[in-house]
Amino acid sequence: MKRFVLRSLGAGLLAACAALPAHAIDGASVEVGTGNASQFLRGGLQWNFSRPLYESANLRLGGYWDLDLAEWRSNQYMNIPGQTQNLTEVGFTPMFRLQMPGSKIFLDAGIGAHLLSHLYNNNGRRLSTALEFGTKIGLGYNITPATDVALMVSHYSNGAIKEPNNGVNFASLKLIHRFK
Structure with a gap:
């Protein structure tokens, strides 16, 4: 039941966001990843920060809000x-992007809140809470003015709210398409 509610909530949030006027959503993404005998597929919607946090002739720090819905499959449940x-x-992460003006290469990083439908217990690693904090960092490239690709590394942990808190790491490939 909990999984159904969480899936419904996530799907409802994504559907509600997708129903917003086109100018409200700045981009969409798809991401595939693997780690700790697990794989995931994630879809997301992005909203750009209203203005850069820092900008000079040599550096720009901006970012976007990332709302995502993912399905994880673990292949060694309970070891x-x-x-x-x-x-x-279901996750919500403010992502910060560091990029030099005129460069196609960028660095994305963020930390956000993620709700899991079940407690993760796979390949000797356990997460004891449904609320997890996801730390993400990635190196990316602007393929076209509207499309980015990034290699991402993510770490999920509950921040020592409750033990056990082994944490889970993933490596992934993320494709983002911006609408504006």
Whole structure:
């Protein structure tokens, strides 16, 4: 039931955001990742910060709000090879982008809140709360003026709210398309 509610909430949030006027959403993303005998597929919507946080002739620090919905599949649930666990994640992360003017290369980084439909227990790593903090960092490239690709590294942890708190790490490939 909890998973159904979380999925419904996440799908409802994404649908509500998608129903906003086109000028309200600045971009959409898809991301695939793997780590700790787990894989995920994530879809997201982005809203740019209203203005850069810092800008000079040599450097620009801006960013975007990232709302995402992901499905995780773990292949060693409760440390049993071949035993699977699927869970849904809804997350909200402010992402900061550092880029030199005129460069196509950028660095994205952020930390946000993520709700999991089930407690993660895979390949000897456990998360004891449904609320997790996701730290993300990525190196990206502007393929076109409207499309970015980034290699991301993510770490999920509950910030020592409750033990066990082994944390989970993922490596992923993220594709972002901006509408404006």
